[in-house]
Amino acid sequence: MRRLAILLLAVLCPLLAATNALAHKVNIFAYVEDGTVYTESYFPDGRKVQGGTVEVYDAAGKKLVSGTTNENGEFNFPLPKKEDLTIVIIASMGHKNTFVLKREEME
Amino acid sequence: MKYPATICFATIALLAAAAGNATAHFGLVLPSDDIIAQEDNTTITVAAKFLHPLERHYMEMERPKRFGVLHNGKTTDLGPKLTPAKGKSPDQTQEFTWWRTDYKIRRPGDYTFFLEPTPYWEPAEDKYIIHYTKVCVNALGLEAGWDEPVGLPTEIIPLTRPYGLWTGNLFSGQVLVDGKPAAGVEVEIEYLNESPGNIAVIQPPADPYVTQVVKTDANGVFHYAMPKAGWWGFAALTDAPWTITRDGAPKSVELGAVYWVRVRDMR
Numbered sequence: 001m002r003r004l005a006i007l008l009l010a011v012l013c014p015l016l017a018a019t020n021a022l023a024h025k026v027n028i029f030a031y032v033e034d035g036t037v038y039t040e041s042y043f044p045d046g047r048k049v050q051g052g053t054v055e056v057y058d059a060a061g062k063k064l065v066s067g068t069t070n071e072n073g074e075f076n077f078p079l080p081k082k083e084d085l086t087i088v089i090i091a092s093m094g095h096k097n098t099f100v101l102k103r104e105e106m107e
Numbered sequence: 108m109k110y111p112a113t114i115c116f117a118t119i120a121l122l123a124a125a126a127g128n129a130t131a132h133f134g135l136v137l138p139s140d141d142i143i144a145q146e147d148n149t150t151i152t153v154a155a156k157f158l159h160p161l162e163r164h165y166m167e168m169e170r171p172k173r174f175g176v177l178h179n180g181k182t183t184d185l186g187p188k189l190t191p192a193k194g195k196s197p198d199q200t201q202e203f204t205w206w207r208t209d210y211k212i213r214r215p216g217d218y219t220f221f222l223e224p225t226p227y228w229e230p231a232e233d234k235y236i237i238h239y240t241k242v243c244v245n246a247l248g249l250e251a252g253w254d255e256p257v258g259l260p261t262e263i264i265p266l267t268r269p270y271g272l273w274t275g276n277l278f279s280g281q282v283l284v285d286g287k288p289a290a291g292v293e294v295e296i297e298y299l300n301e302s303p304g305n306i307a308v309i310q311p312p313a314d315p316y317v318t319q320v321v322k323t324d325a326n327g328v329f330h331y332a333m334p335k336a337g338w339w340g341f342a343a344l345t346d347a348p349w350t351i352t353r354d355g356a357p358k359s360v361e362l363g364a365v366y367w368v369r370v371r372d373m374r
């Protein structure tokens with residue numbers, strides 16, 4: 001009986017988690033302060049995207065930086081170039097969004 | 108000859124009183140947009156007015172006592188940034204002062220703009236009116252903060268997320284006075300006829316249609332389903348336990364907790 005319960009939990013938990021994540025769009029926001037780019041990745045209700053992949057591309061589409069979000073959904077890096085940067089968050093199950101950090105925000 | 112003049116004067120006074128009854132005063136805080144996406148202009152304009160929303164009549168607004176924004180638990184004073192502007196309804200002959208400022212959204216999350224006006228003297232009702240007015244702007248996909256109180260003497264806390272509302276949606280709110288739920292309070296509701304994009308100015312078929320009225324339950328909660336796209340104002344009215352002295356006489360003070368939401372057609 002106990003084994004069955006554990007088995008059921010093992011099957012149901014990922015299902016529940018999947019439903020939750022599907023109901024929420026992933027977002028990324030970025031800003032520059034003193035030469036550092038700060039990014040925050042989050043779901044609409046404020047939950048942070050943990051362990052998500054962040055990729056940074058220049059205007060020509062060349063990948064400049066990549067990294068992983070921490071438990072607060074943050075990933076920070078030195079400003080690699082003073083031009084429009086496209087910052088992509090890739091969360092679990094292919095949830096993806098982009099943020100364009102404009103050159104004029106880098107002053 | 109003396110009598111007709113008196114009667115005439117009394118009639119005018121009665122009519123004026125009736126008109127005063129039919130029109131409700133509302134504080135208004137109106138942002139140029141209520142949902143800011145990444146591709147939108149992140150600088151919005153926020154207007155502060157005092158008016159009869161359905162009838163579009165403006166009233167003179169002195170420089171507000173306090174105007175600010177609550178974001179991520181932090182309050183920022185925007186009062187000094189307000190600049191005056193003039194406006195009127197098509198059938199008003201005189202122009203009245205309202206206030207505006209630009210505000211740049213810099214972070215994701217909800218921004219609650221709030222206003223404490225200078226007390227407005229209403230001779231027709233022999234009282235002062237103070238409407239503590241709020242509106243919420245959502246930014247960059249993070250829906251957090253809209254249900255946080257600002258800490259005003261009286262305010263509406265939305266129980267319905269106050270943006271992304273369809274026409275016909277039910278809006279629920281809780282009225283707080285001194286931070287406590289206020290039971291049995293009248294909430295006046297009006298449509299803002301000057302709502303941007305309003306294609307047909309509403310002409311009420313009878314006076315009771317101008318202002319809708321609901322009352323709060325034992326927990327200070329009220330509900331209203333909004334029947335038309337545009338901006339809707341909710342004003343929960345209480346009497347202040349204090350007075351303001353005018354020409355040596357104490358005058359009663361109407362306190363309003365006002366909240367504005369935008370509704371869009373489902374199509």
